[in-house]
Amino acid sequence: MKRLHLLLTGLCFVCVSFCQNVKPVGPTPSARQLQWSGLEYYFFAHFGPNTFTDLEWGHGTEHEEVFNPTSLDCRQWCRIAKAAGAKGIIITAKHHDGFCLWPSKYSTHTVAQSTWRNGKGDVLKELSDACKEYGLKMGIYLSPWDRNHPKYGTDEYNDVFVNMMKEVVARYGPLFEFWWDGANGEGPNGKKQVYDWHRFEKTLRTIAPNTPVFSDIGPDIRWVGNEKGIAGKTNWNLLDTAGFARGLGSPPNDTLNQGNVYGKVWLQSECDVSIRPGWFYHAKEDDQVKTPEELFDLYLKSVGRGSALLLNIPPDRRGLFNEHDSAALVGFKKLRDENFKTPLLAKKNVPVTNNKTTLKLPTTSAVNCIVLQEPVQYGQRVISFTILLKKNGETVREVEATTIGRKRILTFPSTVADAVDIVIKETKAKALISHVALYAIAENLVEK
Ligand code: FUL
Numbered sequence: 295m296k297r298l299h300l301l302l303t304g305l306c307f308v309c310v311s312f313c314q315n316v317k318p319v320g321p322t323p324s325a326r327q328l329q330w331s332g333l334e335y336y337f338f339a340h341f342g343p344n345t346f347t348d349l350e351w352g353h354g355t356e357h358e359e360v361f362n363p364t365s366l367d368c369r370q371w372c373r374i375a376k377a378a379g380a381k382g383i384i385i386t387a388k389h390h391d392g393f394c395l396w397p398s399k400y401s402t403h404t405v406a407q408s409t410w411r412n413g414k415g416d417v418l419k420e421l422s423d424a425c426k427e428y429g430l431k432m433g434i435y436l437s438p439w440d441r442n443h444p445k446y447g448t449d450e451y452n453d454v455f456v457n458m459m460k461e462v463v464a465r466y467g468p469l470f471e472f473w474w475d476g477a478n479g480e481g482p483n484g485k486k487q488v489y490d491w492h493r494f495e496k497t498l499r500t501i502a503p504n505t506p507v508f509s510d511i512g513p514d515i516r517w518v519g520n521e522k523g524i525a526g527k528t529n530w531n532l533l534d535t536a537g538f539a540r541g542l543g544s545p546p547n548d549t550l551n552q553g554n555v556y557g558k559v560w561l562q563s564e565c566d567v568s569i570r571p572g573w574f575y576h577a578k579e580d581d582q583v584k585t586p587e588e589l590f591d592l593y594l595k596s597v598g599r600g601s602a603l604l605l606n607i608p609p610d611r612r613g614l615f616n617e618h619d620s621a622a623l624v625g626f627k628k629l630r631d632e633n634f635k636t637p638l639l640a641k642k643n644v645p646v647t648n649n650k651t652t653l654k655l656p657t658t659s660a661v662n663c664i665v666l667q668e669p670v671q672y673g674q675r676v677i678s679f680t681i682l683l684k685k686n687g688e689t690v691r692e693v694e695a696t697t698i699g700r701k702r703i704l705t706f707p708s709t710v711a712d713a714v715d716i717v718i719k720e721t722k723a724k725a726l727i728s729h730v731a732l733y734a735i736a737e738n739l740v741e742k
Pocket residue numbers: 350351475476477566573
């Protein structure tokens with residue numbers, strides 16, 4: 295009994311001493327951001343008239359009849375998402391062509407005007423029901439740029455956009471993310487729309503206070519500056535947004551990619567990337583689906599660099615996730631499961647004293663991967679660090695790195711070691727490491 299008491303006291307001490315006197319540093323995530331941050335990996339589904347016209351940017355003049363999936367089954371999407379370990383699906387409720395995948399009251403270019411299911415179909419309703427059934431989250435992409443809506447280019451379009459947001463939140467919420475695309479291809483002689491971003495933001499905050507909102511510069515999640523799925527090796531969850539705007543006025547792509555070390559706003563990045571070259575389904579790309587190994591590499595370069603992975607799986611003309619894509623996704627899941635199943639060592643809340651911590655491996659082993667996490671609710675702290683792999687007291691490999699953030703996965707050539715030192719070189723305040731794990735992953739998966 296006394297021993298148990300001592301043990302419990304010891305455990306409490308570790309816990310308390312880890313968090314004791316810890317003051318957050320700089321901006322910290324809101325509850326809404328923190329909750330989203332734990333999702334790490336989820337799907338995008340680009341679906342609409344482009345699926346049937348083989349375009350990437352529809353003109354907005356396509357006849358509604360064009361949208362005609364022969365056997366839409368959102369449960370099949372969810373089954374695959376679940377099997378692939380994704381946490382949710384964000385659907386293009388309205389892409390730049392303006393076609394609405396739900397029967398909106400605020401447009402006459404929707405599923406209701408199509409012949410699909412005699413105008414009675416509703417893709418968002420089916421997806422929302424399927425997500426609930428499979429325990430997945432649902433998110434909505436709504437393009438501000440609209441090449442169809444007659445009101446686009448006038449002040450009244452802001453009412454349309456607000457009404458559409460209200461409609462989809464009321465009918466298909468709760469949503470785990472709302473996606474505002476910054477793209478606009480109107481060109482110098484095109485229609486000019488002055489978006490009322492302030493009103494858009496206020497609307498979502500009122501009707502969906504727990505839904506984080508994505509755009510180039512947030513307010514909750516920022517774009518990573520490319521569509522390749524690659525976050526910066528240095529990746530701050532902080533950004534200076536003052537003076538910048540969405541779309542063309544956003545910060546340079548490399549700033550979005552790396553964040554700002556002393557940025558004033560907490561904005562974790564999200565890596566949006568398609569499993570195929572295009573965002574929409576094109577049969578001619580069936581043989582260009584990313585392989586499980588390529589997806590694993592993107593996982594290391596997104597989630598493993600403190601970002602999120604938003605992986606696009608475009609439903610095909612049947613309204614199904616294509617076999618080529620699902621095979622790659624299952625392979626990708628298998629690689630994550632097999633390689634991250636058994637850590638050589640895993641520890642929570644690692645005490646860091648004088649900027650250093652030593653971890654002893656239970657047995658001398660070949661290591662080629664380390665996973666680190668900071669408890670970001672206390673702010674992102676570590677600026678740079680070194681991993682020293684040791685054997686019999688000698689350093690056998692040094693791995694230099696910069697930021698950690700929510701998760702940092704470092705891979706390196708396989709090295710036989712019996713201990714590992716984490717040496718914090720520069721930090722904003724006392725370094726906190728909430729999780730560390732060492733692995734021996736397949737050699738071909740080590741980051742190139
Ligand atoms: C871009 C869009 O123009 C693409 O069509 C796609 O939706 C991508 C995710 O965002 O800005």
